Amino acid sequence: MPKRAAPSERPPERTGELGGFGRYAGPATLILSSLAEGPKHGYALTKDIETFAGVHLAPGTLYEALVRLEGQGLIEALEAEDRRRPYRLTSTGAAALRDHLAAQRRVADVGLRRLAGNWSGT
Amino acid sequence: MKEPSPDAQARAARLMRWYPKEWRTRYGDEFTELLAAQIADQPRSWARTLDVALGAIMARLAALGLSGTTVDPSDQPRRSLATLGCALAVFLTFALSIWSHLTIARRWAAPATTATHTAIIIMTIAVTICVGAVAVGAIPLAWAAVRTAGRRSDPELRRGALLFLTGLTVLIAGAVAFHNGWSGTGTHPWSQQSTGPGGPAAFFWTSTLAVSAYWAHPTILVSLPVTELTWMAISPIALIVAVVGAAQTVRRVDLSIRALLFVTRTAQVATAGLALYLFATLTWLVDGGPGPARLFQAGTVDQIGLVVMTTTMIVVIRCIQRTTTPVPQAR
Numbered sequence: 001m002p003k004r005a006a007p008s009e010r011p012p013e014r015t016g017e018l019g020g021f022g023r024y025a026g027p028a029t030l031i032l033s034s035l036a037e038g039p040k041h042g043y044a045l046t047k048d049i050e051t052f053a054g055v056h057l058a059p060g061t062l063y064e065a066l067v068r069l070e071g072q073g074l075i076e077a078l079e080a081e082d083r084r085r086p087y088r089l090t091s092t093g094a095a096a097l098r099d100h101l102a103a104q105r106r107v108a109d110v111g112l113r114r115l116a117g118n119w120s121g122t
Numbered sequence: 123m124k125e126p127s128p129d130a131q132a133r134a135a136r137l138m139r140w141y142p143k144e145w146r147t148r149y150g151d152e153f154t155e156l157l158a159a160q161i162a163d164q165p166r167s168w169a170r171t172l173d174v175a176l177g178a179i180m181a182r183l184a185a186l187g188l189s190g191t192t193v194d195p196s197d198q199p200r201r202s203l204a205t206l207g208c209a210l211a212v213f214l215t216f217a218l219s220i221w222s223h224l225t226i227a228r229r230w231a232a233p234a235t236t237a238t239h240t241a242i243i244i245m246t247i248a249v250t251i252c253v254g255a256v257a258v259g260a261i262p263l264a265w266a267a268v269r270t271a272g273r274r275s276d277p278e279l280r281r282g283a284l285l286f287l288t289g290l291t292v293l294i295a296g297a298v299a300f301h302n303g304w305s306g307t308g309t310h311p312w313s314q315q316s317t318g319p320g321g322p323a324a325f326f327w328t329s330t331l332a333v334s335a336y337w338a339h340p341t342i343l344v345s346l347p348v349t350e351l352t353w354m355a356i357s358p359i360a361l362i363v364a365v366v367g368a369a370q371t372v373r374r375v376d377l378s379i380r381a382l383l384f385v386t387r388t389a390q391v392a393t394a395g396l397a398l399y400l401f402a403t404l405t406w407l408v409d410g411g412p413g414p415a416r417l418f419q420a421g422t423v424d425q426i427g428l429v430v431m432t433t434t435m436i437v438v439i440r441c442i443q444r445t446t447t448p449v450p451q452a453r
Binding site: 041042043046058059060061062063064066067068070071072080083084085 | 145149151152153154155156157159160169170173174175176177178180181184190191192193195
């Protein structure tokens with residue numbers, strides 16, 4: 001029988017607005033994290049994400065996530081600069097990213113604590 | 123970042139064409155720019171082409187209100203409703219074709235098996251539920267279209283309504299004129315055995331005449347009277363025109379939340395009818411048997427019909443989920 005999770009290991013009440021993104025939650029997190037630094041257009045986003053996460057976001061996936069994020073009001077489009085349109089994080093997007101990363105940190109903390117407890121010799 | 127060559131720009135523009143028009147209008151320039159820059163960095167990539175193709179499919183599904191986020195999120199419920207209407211029309215075309223064939227056959231001879239007999243009764247109930255629910259659901263939509271047309275001048279709304287009315291008029295007038303001249307649905311000594319009124323069965327038989335296995339048998343097809351062949355060609359076009367017109371109209375109407383919820387409720391009732399109909403069709407296909415003079419024999423077209431109806435019912439359910447999903451509002 002599986003052990004009950006300790007209170008500190010229970011899932012958070014709210015999973016954040018990225019919960020409804022399904023398989024686009026990963027790209028959405030990367031895009032929001034990149035935009036947390038400041039506004040960027042598509043190409044700059046892909047290069048920044050490659051640099052800090054080592055993940056290459058293909059154009060179709062990037063724009064599918066951008067459309068969803070814009071539709072949810074988590075990012076907003078700025079005036080286009082020579083056919084390139086920069087996007088910036090909204091305050092709702094910043095709050096959603098903070099919630100989502102905090103939830104991910106809790107999962108990471110639990111995983112690392114359990115690894116340290118049971119697999120420290122390997 | 124390398125400067126994209128004209129060839130890279132041209133290839134990016136070609137890939138862009140896979141996306142729907144409204145998506146291209148909003149994101150086309152910036153997306154082409156990104157694609158061209160990536161093609162300049164890495165000229166050949168099957169993974170990138172596949173990703174763009176998948177993105178285009180997702181954008182098209184979103185435009186139909188089936189998945190993801192539409193370019194204008196406030197437009198999503200109407201798009202889902204329009205797709206729901208199209209899916210219901212496809213379902214009902216096959217369903218009414220099968221039902222009318224069986225009901226008319228029932229006027230000529232009693233089925234040999236309980237399965238066929240029961241299936242026809244259930245189909246009659248299911249068809250009544252579906253057609254009734256669609257008719258009730260269409261009332262607030264028609265009213266909303268009239269109100270919207272009165273409030274603002276919208277050429278697309280007018281064009282949609284005109285297409286719908288033209289298609290519907292041709293379908294009704296043609297079906298009535300055609301079935302009046304056909305003896306198969308007329309008076310017959312066993313007509314009291316019918317589980318459905320002969321008039322509606324004859325009307326729906328002629329309306330859905332194009333759903334036929336004759337298309338796969340050219341030798342039989344050429345032996346049919348010219349009027350029948352002409353109607354087999356015209357009726358599906360009239361139906362498509364009516365459905366496209368209805369979908370265009372629904373996409374343009376100003377629909378209140380209350381009306382949207384009412385239409386969604388009627389669609390849920392219709393879905394119960396669809397499920398009942400599928401059950402009856404399956405009963406007939408699996409256990410029905412050909413019956414006297416092979417009047418009740420199921421053919422390939424009926425099996426194809428079952429697959430099409432199952433698929434469209436899934437689409438209908440998905441659309442209902444989407445119309446009742448709260449629309450995200452940009453803050």
